[in-house]
Amino acid sequence: MRFIHTSDWHLGQTLHHFERRFEHQCFLDWLLATLVTEQAQTLLISGDIFDNANPSAAAQKQFYQFLQQAKARVPALNIVIIAGNHDSPGRLEMPAPFLAGMDASVIGFVPRDAAGQIDVSRLVIPLQDTQGVAAWCLAIPFLRPGDVPRVADLAEGLDPYTAGITALYQQTLAHALSLRQAGQPIIALGHCHMVGGEVSQDSERPIVIGGSEALSAKMFDANIAYAALGHLHLAQMVGQQAHIRYCGSPIPLSFAEVAYPHQVLRFDTAGETVVDVTPLLVPRAVDLLRVPNKAAPMAEVLAALAALNLPADLAPEQYPFLEVRIALEQPEPGLRAQIEAAIEGKPVRLAKIETRFAAKNSAELEDETLPELAQLQPDAIFNRLYRSKYAADAPPELMAALAELMLNAGADEK
Structure with a gap:
């Protein structure tokens, strides 16, 4: 049988x-x-x-x-x-x-x-x-x-x-x-x-x-x-x-x-x-692309995207799905806009942007007890969290935005 x-x-x-x-x-x-x-x-x-x-x-x-x-x-x-x-x-x-x-x-x-x-x-x-x-x-x-x-x-x-x-x-x-x-x-x-x-x-x-x-x-x-x-x-x-x-x-x-x-x-x-x-x-009807295969710096990624050579006769439902993999030292403003500009006009569908940052040390927060954290101001806690993830202090414009958000929240409570 x-x-x-x-x-x-x-x-x-x-x-x-x-x-x-x-x-x-x-x-x-x-x-x-x-x-x-x-x-x-x-x-x-x-x-x-x-x-x-x-x-x-x-x-x-x-x-x-x-x-x-x-x-x-x-x-x-x-x-x-x-x-x-x-x-x-x-x-x-x-x-x-x-x-x-x-x-x-x-x-x-x-x-x-x-x-x-x-x-x-x-x-x-x-x-x-x-x-x-x-x-x-x-x-x-x-x-x-x-x-x-x-x-x-x-x-x-x-x-x-x-x-x-x-x-x-x-x-x-x-x-x-x-x-x-x-x-x-x-x-x-x-x-x-x-x-x-x-x-x-x-x-x-x-x-x-x-x-x-x-x-x-x-x-x-x-x-x-x-x-x-x-x-x-x-x-x-x-x-x-x-x-x-x-x-x-x-x-x-x-x-x-x-x-x-x-x-x-x-x-x-x-x-x-x-x-x-x-x-x-099973024949693959639609490709899934990872560009690059391993996360790379922004300049290399943009160059790889610009160099993508895909068939021009694909129907829209056949356009490959794209995952972009980027290695960053710190957050990159306008990241998606730069990627979209690099693939503009190409028969591809941007499905995912994966960002990876250098190894971080989160021991500073792990060593804090709850009572000690309770003594910290919210902006200090936010900055420590940011530092644990990105290995750098939060930029001034981000801290200013946080301060404005907290101020508005306080006004709402009143």
């Missing part, structure tokens, strides 16, 4: 206020063509379909239009979708009865029966080929602490949340094993943070407050042929195990991800095992 594993689309995302509908549509069009050319039998979407829990109508239209087109282009396609931490479980599951008619299974919540017990049978999905059931899928969405079973007699030092997730996977697997016939592989979907996974700091939010969210690959039993994971945007194996994978995001979701190999994963099964896992690189 042939599978395509993808996740972390983040439909509706904006990059520093620029919408990205064009890039997402290019990816979805490419994915449709890939499903056809690769003769895929199952599409696995491992969460974070949308960028937030209340996606725009345009983002939802993109998603459901894609599903309709995928089923029209590949009529026998199985589709399994789970919710990620960015998704609204209820919103994702709302159209489930309609999607079921397209052989699309959507799991947003951990289902429970009338007694409030987890119904693991609804997390086990049969995958069909022309002969009938060919494989089984454990479709486990992003799990919040209240979603997981409580583990009795918890070993000392073991986190209840991670122990509960492991127990849920074990219970779901046990049900799948009770259904499986010889030669049928078991595939697991999950949206979680595994131990050792490399995180993109600019675009991935922590899943669980408290730092207990990292899970061990040991929770995936040897009977699981492949674990299709979502959440981390960098494509990677977990613990150097080729059958436990993050496919990564299909487009760079921040400038920190410009060098990522954005892709989906194709894998095949033979009997109960995976025989091949192949990355399929």
Whole structure:
């Protein structure tokens, strides 16, 4: 059986206020063509379909239009979708009865029966080929602490949340094993943070407050042929195990991800095992540029921007996004105006200006006690904060502006 594993689309995302509908549509069009050319039998979407829990109508239209087109282009396609931490479980599951008619299974919540017990049978999905059931899928969405079973007699030092997730996977697997016939592989979907996974700091939010969210690959039993994971945007194996994978995001979701190999994963099964896992690189519809690659002084940055040589025939939606990286000794008045002048007329969109200052020593403020700080005037505190960040006294015009602000505030109070 042939599978395509993808996740972390983040439909509706904006990059520093620029919408990205064009890039997402290019990816979805490419994915449709890939499903056809690769003769895929199952599409696995491992969460974070949308960028937030209340996606725009345009983002939802993109998603459901894609599903309709995928089923029209590949009529026998199985589709399994789970919710990620960015998704609204209820919103994702709302159209489930309609999607079921397209052989699309959507799991947003951990289902429970009338007694409030987890119904693991609804997390086990049969995958069909022309002969009938060919494989089984454990479709486990992003799990919040209240979603997981409580583990009795918890070993000392073991986190209840991670122990509960492991127990849920074990219970779901046990049900799948009770259904499986010889030669049928078991595939697991999950949206979680595994131990050792490399995180993109600019675009991935922590899943669980408290730092207990990292899970061990040991929770995936040897009977699981492949674990299709979502959440981390960098494509990677977990613990150097080729059958436990993050496919990564299909487009760079921040400038920190410009060098990522954005892709989906194709894998095949033979009997109960995976025989091949192949990355399929997603063409980049819009470039993200960092100029320069490392922060440099203002004069060098302006020269690099002036030297930018970009294709002249790009449509506006194809203009690259630009992050400008500048090393400064002190604040630079009119910084943005100088940058905008340097790129005037160039087919580029200025998304971000990153400024870096020389290393500062903040020990002066750290050594002060609260009573000592209380004795200082606001302008003295402001100047110390400025000095801790920029390694220089605040300029007179800034101190004068602060004095005027304080004077006006005092007048308002009277």
